[in-house]
Structure formats: C-alpha cells, structure tokens
Amino acid sequence: MPVPKGSTIDPERTRAAILQVATSVLYERGLDGVGVAELCALVGVSKETLYRHFGTKDGLVEAVLQERGERVTTWLTRAVAAAGNDPRDQLAAVFDALRQWYDDPVFRGCAMLNAAAQHHVEAVRTITARHLDRYLELLTAIAERAGAADPHLLGRQLLILVEGATVVAAHHDTVGTAEHARQAALALLSASAPSS
Amino acid sequence: MPVPKGSTIDPERTRAAILQVATSVLYERGLDGVGVAELCALVGVSKETLYRHFGTKDGLVEAVLQERGERVTTWLTRAVAAAGNDPRDQLAAVFDALRQWYDDPVFRGCAMLNAAAQHHVEAVRTITARHLDRYLELLTAIAERAGAADPHLLGRQLLILVEGATVVAAHHDTVGTAEHARQAALALLSASAPSS
DNA sequence: CTGAGGTCGAACCGATCGGTACGATCCGCG
DNA sequence: CGCGGATCGTACCGATCGGTTCGACCTCAG
Numbered sequence: 001m002p003v004p005k006g007s008t009i010d011p012e013r014t015r016a017a018i019l020q021v022a023t024s025v026l027y028e029r030g031l032d033g034v035g036v037a038e039l040c041a042l043v044g045v046s047k048e049t050l051y052r053h054f055g056t057k058d059g060l061v062e063a064v065l066q067e068r069g070e071r072v073t074t075w076l077t078r079a080v081a082a083a084g085n086d087p088r089d090q091l092a093a094v095f096d097a098l099r100q101w102y103d104d105p106v107f108r109g110c111a112m113l114n115a116a117a118q119h120h121v122e123a124v125r126t127i128t129a130r131h132l133d134r135y136l137e138l139l140t141a142i143a144e145r146a147g148a149a150d151p152h153l154l155g156r157q158l159l160i161l162v163e164g165a166t167v168v169a170a171h172h173d174t175v176g177t178a179e180h181a182r183q184a185a186l187a188l189l190s191a192s193a194p195s196s
Numbered sequence: 197m198p199v200p201k202g203s204t205i206d207p208e209r210t211r212a213a214i215l216q217v218a219t220s221v222l223y224e225r226g227l228d229g230v231g232v233a234e235l236c237a238l239v240g241v242s243k244e245t246l247y248r249h250f251g252t253k254d255g256l257v258e259a260v261l262q263e264r265g266e267r268v269t270t271w272l273t274r275a276v277a278a279a280g281n282d283p284r285d286q287l288a289a290v291f292d293a294l295r296q297w298y299d300d301p302v303f304r305g306c307a308m309l310n311a312a313a314q315h316h317v318e319a320v321r322t323i324t325a326r327h328l329d330r331y332l333e334l335l336t337a338i339a340e341r342a343g344a345a346d347p348h349l350l351g352r353q354l355l356i357l358v359e360g361a362t363v364v365a366a367h368h369d370t371v372g373t374a375e376h377a378r379q380a381a382l383a384l385l386s387a388s389a390p391s392s
Numbered sequence: 393c394t395g396a397g398g399t400c401g402a403a404c405c406g407a408t409c410g411g412t413a414c415g416a417t418c419c420g421c422g
Numbered sequence: 423c424g425c426g427g428a429t430c431g432t433a434c435c436g437a438t439c440g441g442t443t444c445g446a447c448c449t450c451a452g
Contacts, residue, residue: 014428030313030316032228035408035410037410045430046432047410047412049430056410114313117310118226118228119226132364133368153376156370156373157376160357161357164359164361168356171312171324172328181353183349184357184384187388190387192383210399231440232439242402244401244442248398248399253439
C-alpha cells in the first residue's frame with residue numbers, strides 16, 4: 001500500500017523526516033546500533049524511499065552529521081551573540097550552553113567524534129575535522145575580541161577545553177563538568193588578556 | 197594439524213599473544229573493523245583457542261581494554277615519578293608523555309573512549325569510567341602537591357585538558373596540541389596555586 | 393607409556409545486515 | 423482523465439559475522 005491515503009507527496013518533507021529520526025536514533029544507539037530496516041520502520045518509510053534519497057547508509061550518515069554540525073554551530077553562535085559584547089560573557093555563554101546540552105538525558109557526547117570513532121571512513125573524518133574548525137573559529141574570534149596576547153593559541157586551548165569537557169561529561173558521571181571547564185576557560189582568558 | 201611441531205603448549209603465552217595482537221588491531225581498525233576469524237588468522241591461532249581463553253568477542257574486548265588501561269596508567273605514573281619533586285615538572289611531564297603518544301603514527305585517540313563510543317555496553321563504559329578515575333586521581337594528586345586552592349577542582353580541570361587534547365589531536369590534524377594543553381595546564385596551576 | 397588437555401583446521405549454523413527488485417497504489421500536474 | 427513520479431510492502435540476495443562442533447594431532451605431567 002503506497003502513499004497512505006491522506007499524505008501529500010513531498011520528497012523534501014520525506015527526506016527531512018528521515019533525517020530527523022535518523023539523527024536521534026543513530027546518535028542514541030550508535031551508527032551500527034540500528035539497521036536500515038528498523039530505521040525505515042521508525043520513520044514510517046520504505047527502504048526504497050530511503051535509498052533513493054540517500055543512496056547508501058553511509059550517505060545517510062554523512063547527511064545526518066552534516067546537518068547536525070550546521071545546527072550545532074548555529075546554536076552556539078547564537079548563544080554567543082546573545083551574550084552581549086563582553087568577550088568574557090561570550091565565553092561564559094558557550095559553556096552555559098554546553099551545560100544545557102550535557103544535562104540532556106540523551107546526551108551521549110559529540111556526535112561527530114562518536115561517528116569518527118566508529119566509522120573509519122574518510123568522509124566522516126572530514127566532516128568531523130570541519131566541525132572542529134568551526135568551533136576553533138568561534139573561540140579564536142572571542143579570544144581576539146578579548147585582546148588575548150596570542151588569540152590563535154588561546155583559541156586552540158579553549159577548543160581543547162570544550163571538547164575535553166564534552167568527553168568527560170559523556171563518559172565520567174560527574175556533574176558540574178561544564179562549570180569546571182567554564183572556570184578554567186575564564187582563568188585562561190584572564191591570564192592571556194591584558195586588562196579586563 | 198594441531199600444535200605445530202616445535203611449539204610449546206603454554207596457555208598463558210597463547211593468551212598473551214592473542215591479547216597483544218588484538219590490542220593493536222582492534223585499536224587501529226575499530227572494534228567492529230575486524231572479525232574474529234581474521235583476528236585469529238593474524239595471531240596464528242584457531243577460533244576454538246580464542247574462544248576458550250576469552251569466551252566471547254566482547255570478553256576479549258574487555259580484557260584488551262582492561263590490560264591497556266593498566267599499562268597506560270603505569271606508563272603515565274612512571275613519567276610523573278621520573279619528573280622529580282616539583283609538581284609543575286610533574287604536570288609538564290604528563291603532557292610531554294602525551295605528545296609522544298600523539299606523534300605515534302598509529303595514534304587514533306583514546307582506546308577507551310573510542311570503544312565506549314562504539315559498543316554501548318555497560319561493561320565497556322565501566323572500564324572507561326574507571327580509567328578516567330585513575331587519570332583524575334593522578335592529576336588531583338599533583339594539584340594537591342602544588343598546594344592548589346581547590347585541588348579537587350583543579351584535578352578535574354586538568355582531566356578535561358588531558359582528554360580534550362587527546363580528542364583534538366586525534367581528530368584535528370593540528371601539530372602542537374600537547375604543547376598548547378601543557379601551557380594551559382601550567383597556567384591553570386599557576387592561577388590556582390599560591391606561590392610558585 | 394598413557395591419559396588429559398591444549399591446539400589446529402575446516403566445516404557448519406543461524407542470524408543479521410545492506411542493498412535490490414517488483415508489482416501495486418496513490419498523489420499532483422497538465 | 424491520464425501520465426509520471428513518489429511511495430509502499432514484501433520478498434529476496436549475497437555477504438559477513440559470531441559462535442559451535444568435530445576429528446585429528448601434539449605436548450606434557452605422572
């Protein structure tokens with residue numbers, strides 16, 4: 001029975017639906033933790049449809065990571081923008097946003113890093129690297145606005161803090177990890193920036 | 197043909213050989229990147245032998261992670277001990293050791309974290325958490341010896357730096373990550389410890 | 393010498409999985 | 423109305439994989 005009676009035929013909508021379900025399920029259960037068949041059942045879509053939209057399970061995975069990466073970047077960028085003009089506030093806003101994420105019951109660490117750890121595929125590693133690049137850009141910009149002695153260095157150190165906090169929060173059942181990282185980040189900023 | 201003519205029958209030796217090969221291959225190719233059959237071929241051992249020693253592929257994985265975790269802890273502890281009595285030197289020694297690791301051509305990030313990202317199994321997560329605990333213990337001890345205002349907090353922040361540096365080094369083709377993290381760690385130590 | 397146990401090689405099994413094929417059905421546009 | 427394309431459900435295929443079994447053979451302790 002094709003195209004259940006009342007549904008509109010809209011390839012974009014179908015693609016988006018697959019993407020949405022796949023994003024959460026692949027994240028929560030792992031890339032190999034769910035098969036294409038089950039995935040299709042969860043979305044309410046046939047395998048043929050999924051394969052026409054994404055060609056391959058790997059293609060689906062790449063699309064999922066790509067889209068998620070963009071969403072996360074947008075999310076963080078907005079959090080920074082909403083924090084006002086003080087670079088210290090902006091930096092604090094990053095870690096406040098991270099804390100929210102860590103507190104999410106389905107938090108399982110960074111999807112990009114998890115994926116890169118599972119599929120040793122070039123495409124996935126590329127997406128992950130680009131994702132880290134965007135993080136680095138955002139953090140370096142904050143370091144520059146703060147007048148850090150070496151914004152490039154400080155940016156990389158902040159990236160290490162962000163990723164480290166994410167990893168520790170995911171695998172070490174400690175609360176307050178985001179707060180610890182935030183304090184460390186502000187301390188580094190203070191040590192690297194001239195005045196306030 | 198069982199037990200090729202000249203070989204001594206020594207279960208412990210066999211087990212160790214499997215463990216050694218499995219450690220490197222599972223690390224380099226991922227837990228699901230190599231099957232039991234190929235693994236046995238690489239070791240030069242039959243499946244029956246492997247299964248009698250480890251019962252299950254998961255059992256093998258757990259044994260591998262357990263053993264690797266202990267080796268890494270010992271390795272880092274010795275590096276710290278060899279650095280003398282100055283806590284700053286000890287902390288620097290940690291990141292120098294990490295740099296060595298990162299420069300290894302087969303470096304692929306922390307085996308525990310990778311494994312935890314792949315197998316959503318309780319046993320693996322437990323081993324990983326314990327591993328992070330040992331790290332934390334080591335770093336907190338340094339913070340205490342340095343007279344940090346809040347050694348517990350500083351220890352956790354250092355753990356974030358260590359894990360963050362490992363993640364960034366693994367997934368972001370940047371050189372000098374260990375050095376950046378080392379400088380950040382020393383800066384945090386300076387900010388948290390009273391005198392020098 | 394003998395028996396117990398470690399090991400081999402190879403065959404085998406059941407399950408799962410990614411991907412394909414097909415006929416049937418229904419939407420949207422002209 | 424009619425056609426093209428999107429979708430469905432299902433069956434199917436080939437490959438892989440974890441794990442088991444079996445007969446043969448070898449080593450080593452007593």
